[in-house]
Amino acid sequence: MLVPKGSPVEPENNNGSAIALQLLLFVDERSSAREQTQRIGNYLQNLQGAYPFELETVEVGERPDLVEYFRLVATPSLVKIYPEPRQTLMGANLVAQLEACWSRWLQEVEDNSAHSSESQRSLLGNDLGSSLERIRLSEEIFQLKKENEALQAQLQFKDQALALLAHDLRSPLTAASIAVETLEAIQEREITQSMVELTKNLFKQARAQLRTMNRMIADILQMARNNSAELRLECRPLPLKPLCEEILAGFGDRFNAKSLQLTTDLPQDLPAVYADTELVRQTIVNLLDNAIKYTPAGGTIGLAALHRTSGKVQVSVEDTGPGIPEEKRDRIFEGHFRLERDEAKDGYGLGLALCRKVVRAHYGQIWVDSTSGEGSCFNFTLPVYR
Secondary structure, eight states: OOOOTTOOOOOBOTTSOBOOOEEEEEEOOOHHHHHHHHHHHHHHHHHHHHSOOEEEEEETTTOHHHHHHTTOOSSSEEEEEESSSOEEEESTTHHHHHHHHHHHHHHHHHHHHHHSOHHHHHHHOOSHHHHHHHHHHHHHHHHHHHHHHHHHHHHHHHHHHHHHHHHHTHHHHHHHHHHHHHHHHHHTSOOOHHHHHHHHHHHHHHHHHHHHHHHHHHHHHHHHHOTTOOOOOOEEEEOHHHHHHHHHHHTHHHHHHTTOEEEEEOOTTOOOEEEEHHHHHHHHHHHHHHHHHHSOTTOEEEEEEEEOTTSEEEEEEEEOSOOOOGGGTTTTTSSOOOSSOOTTTTOSOTTHHHHHHHHHHTTOOEEEEEETTTEEEEEEEEEBOO
16 A cells, blocks of 8 residues: 555664655556556555655645656656655656665665764754655745746846836937927917918927827836736737838938938838837837937938738838947847947947837847948838738
């Protein structure tokens, strides 16, 4: 008969001290395993007549923590937990394995007794209950360490995301401020029909920038309370061509300030994508912002969109800047954010981590093609709306 769970056998040796050999037998309730489990139980019962030991039978469904701790992949399994080294026997020929190991296990018990005083064995906890308690505590400590590492990673991500979003708030805030200042200046002049149209456009631009800032602030609040730090998507059919044209209109002054030439390839028949409008806007704005920053005066910036046969639309932002060193191309989308960039060394990087997160949230891809000294082309894909 098997020893019932929770009732370990605790015979004493000739000196009256607790027996050191401790075994766990893992079983399950499958009918196919019962016969094999019974054979192992009978064999272990016969062994107790020659040498007493401690045995506890564990139902795997009741102690999944122990199954995970010992990395068990099959039942029945026999685990020698004391004395060290720990050993696990599994498989259909478990009895044969036990026969081969038994004499060596007894020798390990004798060696352990010869080199340990009674007080040392007491501290080690020679009863099976103490051994299981040590295992439980070890597993809890391991799980706490894993949880701590996960929390540290989440805190680091949130710190990086907050810094990045704070940086990205500057662009819409500046644009909205310029629009408001222009409206104030118009109020001091005689209103003409052209000024009425200009006023409407300025109000439209200010409202759009305020919506962008409101969404960014909402993302900050979401990241502050969401442990997984996932972006909240509000996907709908999105025509990319008008969105791109609207974004480019907002960059007009910056293009003119550096005498940059703009090229576009936005086909009329470009299909709509299924995406979050504001997050896609933010991604394109970040890429254009980088392109303007690192393209020298008189250079060229291109914005293109292409319908790919795989059911994706590819958006590309190209520049004639310094390019990206080959050794950095695989790392520029990582979360190494800096509020003050060293333009000579690090170039792109502050907003690219968020760009990657947005694109991946849409099940797309983002990558860069670049040649040092000849410029870069950032590409990302979005799913076509069907």
